[in-house]
Amino acid sequence: MREVWKKIWFVLLHVLQSIGVLAFVALSWMAANFLTKTLYKVYGTPSSPYLVQMIDALLGVILFILAMMVLGLFIRPRQIAMMTSIIDAMRRIAKGDFKVKLDTNGKGRNEFDKIIQSINDMAGELGQLESMRQDFISNVSHEIQSPLTSIRGFAKALRNRDLSEEKREHYLEIIEGESRRLSQMSDNLLKLSYLESDKPSFETCRFRLDNQLRTVVLAGEPQWLAKGIQVDLDLQEIEIVAVEELLNQVWVNLLHNSIKFTPVDGEISLRLIATEHGAEVTIEDTGIGIKEEDLVHIFERFYKADKSRNRTAGGSGLGLSIVKKIVDIHQGDISAESRVGQGTRFVISMPYSFQQE
Incomplete structure (x- = not known):
């Protein structure tokens, strides 16, 4: 239901924008007509009706363009500021800063709002992926470090020539078990990596x-x-x-x-x-x-x-x-x-x- 209302509001907004443009054109035409009548009272009306219409139309177009230029002077700085903030956010994301949060009115009425919301969503998702990546690296490092420490310690102990045969066998069993554990971890990581790839193919x-x-x-x-x-x-x-x-x-x-x-x-x-x-x-x-x-x-x-x-x-x-x-x-x-x-x-x-x- 919410999506339906969004679509209705989007259509109404475009209709209102079209009406606003038509109203601007009408006002420009009325202003041009008022100015030409004033000039005609002072300097006289041209003899050709076609020339009168051409002057009215040309003046109306000029007034419309001037009005849009003046309006653009007020709107353009805001658009430039928004574009600058969007470009800056994209640069920060490209450098690995995923804490980007651009301000938006949250209404999504124009394309800038949609772009800003998309950038915020992208930064949030990339931040979560980076956090998961860091956790994964930390976990892998921790799991690998434990057996490596055991292997290094017991390998060093085996250098003791006074070590009994029973202890020597025990230490070798531990080294073998930790090596097996590392191998199993490597196999499991490769298996997970394959299963989580974009499009793994399987034979059913x-x-x-x-x-x-x-x-x-x-x-x-x-x-x-x-x-x-x-x-x-x-x-x-x-x-x-x-x-x-x-x-x-x-x-x-x-x-x-x-x-x-x-x-x-x-x-x-x-x-x-x-x-x-x-x-x-x-x-x-x-x-x-x-x-x-x-x-x-x-x-x-x-x-x-x-x-x-x-x-x-x-x-x-x-x-x-x-x-x-x-x-x-x-x-x-x-x-x-x-x-x-x-x-x-x-x-x-x-x-x-x-x-x-």
Whole structure:
């Protein structure tokens, strides 16, 4: 409704402007006619009616041009000032200053107001992107610095010739684990970069989603058996059209998290059901759970609800970000519920057929 009123007001404004121009022309013509009649009384009327009309018309045009020039003297300085402020703002934005805020009446009645509003919006969005970029660089630097510090410290300790063989093996295992963590972080960053590119291309295929989930669970059998975790499956036979490799990454990441944060002799359940709009996958565990204040941030890059545990387990805080991005690409939805000490449940809804945009 608001957009309709804006369009109506825009049309009325142009109509009023047209009426104003016509009124100006009429006034100029009347003024010219008044002046010529006054002159004719003094100097006499020309003998030719055609010449009278030509003089009236010419004088009317001259008066109209003079009036517009005088009006322009009052309007032009304001326009120049606005153009100067716009150019200055663009220069500041080009140099990386995104705190630009140009003043406007906010009514958007003319083109200058629209340009100013667009510049303000652009500066705001670029400022947010710059803030996200700085946060991303800070997070990456922090995550890389930790394993590098460990590798450097334990490599230095290995130079001690009096070090026992047992400690030497222990230090080498730590160095190997931190190196593996760096490699995984690099792979995840590259994957996120590809998924967030402008137009990533994917090859879709038709496959059984229940078979894919069952294969992922069997592949993780050594991990959940080592902790004595019981895994329950309740999978309906459902076929979907999607990017099989990407969805496989979703289930691997979620199952890996459930195994990692579920204590010994815990339980993990996977359920797959068909709904009206698509397939719904539920992954639930009896793990340590997530605090309510952390739950809203779990899909953010590098966010760790349990920082100490994630660090010892080799997590980088990118797994759930990748999961969320893949689900979004498939036009699906993912949500999480959790209670500390009771466990976490993820619900993923996927359409039966994925259509690339």
